Amino acid sequence: MINTRQEAIELLQNDTCHTLALLEQARVLREQYFGRTVVLHILSNAKAGRCSEDCGFCSQSARFDTGIETYPVISSDDLFEQARVANEARAEKFCIVTATRGPTSALCDSLCPTVTRIKEAFPLLKICTSLGLLTEITAARLREAGVDRYNHNLESSRNFFPQIVSTHSWEERQDTVRIAKNHGMEACCGGIVGLGETREDIIDLFFSLRELNVDSIPINLFNPRPGTPYGDVKPLDPMAALRILAIARLINPSKDIRAAGGREAILGALQPLALFAVNSIFTNGYLTTPGQNLTDDEQMIADMGYEIVREGESENINHRDTETRTGASGRFKI
């Protein structure tokens, strides 16, 4: 575990600690808290595009011409059907996302009854919503409807954030995380790396998340989106991305850390190694970009000697035989 900012900055930039050595430190902590388990999250982009905000990395902002498909809030039946599919995939969390500054009263009117309906039908499927900035009133409504977890990312360090977003502040984001927690929802809060921020910014983000004591940390590896102000940024190289994931674990050892958007695009052939640092992933793609499908993710997890679990169920869901992973040959005795 890393306790000081300086130590973390040095580890992130110091090539004398090989990336695999750093990953091994992360793996020890990851397995101390989560064993060899992996949890799956499945996203629903329940309202796409035309967002009023100007987050420079995001293809869903109305301010950029990105050519994505846009649509208003999907129907209750469509959302319920997506939840059914997520439940059948035995996802831990079904994450309902809208491209909005924050949930209006009308959005709550639309979503809350569906959340309650999903919770009643699929009691093992936990609901996370990511709808933007919260107020006390909207937070209370969502919690009352049955929302288990609220996602709102800090995105980057307090210092770098104003360079990427001007329509709301880092402090407003922090306040939303606190409001969600105060209303009894778990806090899912992470960020995005690879926008050109400094190493210090990345470390400051991870320490801010530790101070906020968030429950879950999704880390997006920026996959440049054409048409956005950051569309021409040079992507992170995979080893640098792995170092960042490892450092996130070393700063937040006991937290649910997720390889989020950009996993496939940035890590490429190295993406299985991310599992040494993270204990959860999104499967079946992201909000506006495709990702690895469930079958291939299951295979990858099994090949790495890990197992998919879901709270409330005792059995794992890997399709491959356990013997194949850890059996007589000891091939994956890590």
Ligand code: SF4
């Ligand atoms: S608030 Fe969310 S959806 Fe809207 S532009 Fe920012 S990141 Fe994109």
